[in-house]
Amino acid sequence: GAVVSQHPSWVICKSGTSVKIECRSLDFQATTMFWYRQFPKQSLMLMATSNEGSKATYEQGVEKDKFLINHASLTLSTLTVTSAHPEDSSFYICSARTGRAGGETQYFGPGTRLLVL
Amino acid sequence: GENVEQHPSTLSVQEGDSAVIKCTYSDSASNYFPWYKQELGKRPQLIIDIRSNVGEKKDQRIAVTLNKTAKHFSLHITETQPEDSAVYFCAASNQRDDYKLSFGAGTTVTVRA
Numbered sequence: 089g090a091v092v093s094q095h096p097s098w099v100i101c102k103s104g105t106s107v108k109i110e111c112r113s114l115d116f117q118a119t120t121m122f123w124y125r126q127f128p129k130q131s132l133m134l135m136a137t138s139n140e141g142s143k144a145t146y147e148q149g150v151e152k153d154k155f156l157i158n159h160a161s162l163t164l165s166t167l168t169v170t171s172a173h174p175e176d177s178s179f180y181i182c183s184a185r186t187g188r189a190g191g192e193t194q195y196f197g198p199g200t201r202l203l204v205l
Numbered sequence: 206g207e208n209v210e211q212h213p214s215t216l217s218v219q220e221g222d223s224a225v226i227k228c229t230y231s232d233s234a235s236n237y238f239p240w241y242k243q244e245l246g247k248r249p250q251l252i253i254d255i256r257s258n259v260g261e262k263k264d265q266r267i268a269v270t271l272n273k274t275a276k277h278f279s280l281h282i283t284e285t286q287p288e289d290s291a292v293y294f295c296a297a298s299n300q301r302d303d304y305k306l307s308f309g310a311g312t313t314v315t316v317r318a
Contacts, residue, residue, distance in 0.1 A: 120303055120304070122305060122306070130310075130311075131294060131308045131309065131310050131311050132249065132294070132306075132308050133308075134305055134306065134307075137303055137305050139303075145303075181248060181249070183306075185304060192237040192239075192254075192256075192298060192300075192304045193239065193251060193254065194239070194251075194304070194306060195251075196241075196248040196249050196250070197248060198247070198248045199246075199247075199248055201246075
């Protein structure tokens, strides 16, 4: 149980284009999903927290107009990197938690590696 | 916000020896402390977690201890094996902040055969 999928696993795009990444909880309802970014040999940095049906809460320094997050259902959240630039190249990982009592545990997706040329 | 510090950044141990990783946190409201193992290019995988109402938890070769007063928690891996080689992250979270995770910087563990 508690499986989170992410699609695509790999994406290469040209500078200036937009890229959408999907995060799905396959066998549970995720009231809260999180988006992280991880640069090589670094820790995971939280970008935003999204709750189903409401606007995402972005961490300080993360541009909300550049990283659009939509959490339209209890099993799907999307991250769109708009007008991507080479410095946006990174490993993007989502996670989800159930929101039930005792549901502090976050389950991570496999990640999406983005390369912007 | 929460600040989690993790030490050491790298750790090399002989197979069969123990490995210990230590973390400190700053927010006294934090009450959930998971540990994740991440292999290169893969997702972080939860290996053990502890809640603030418990001082110690063990799962086979892995144990975690928590000292709320000192605001630090530690991961102990006994009888290390080559497959334990990975990057380990500690994290802290609390209900007030929707259990969002603040991660430590990570520890690269290498188990020498």
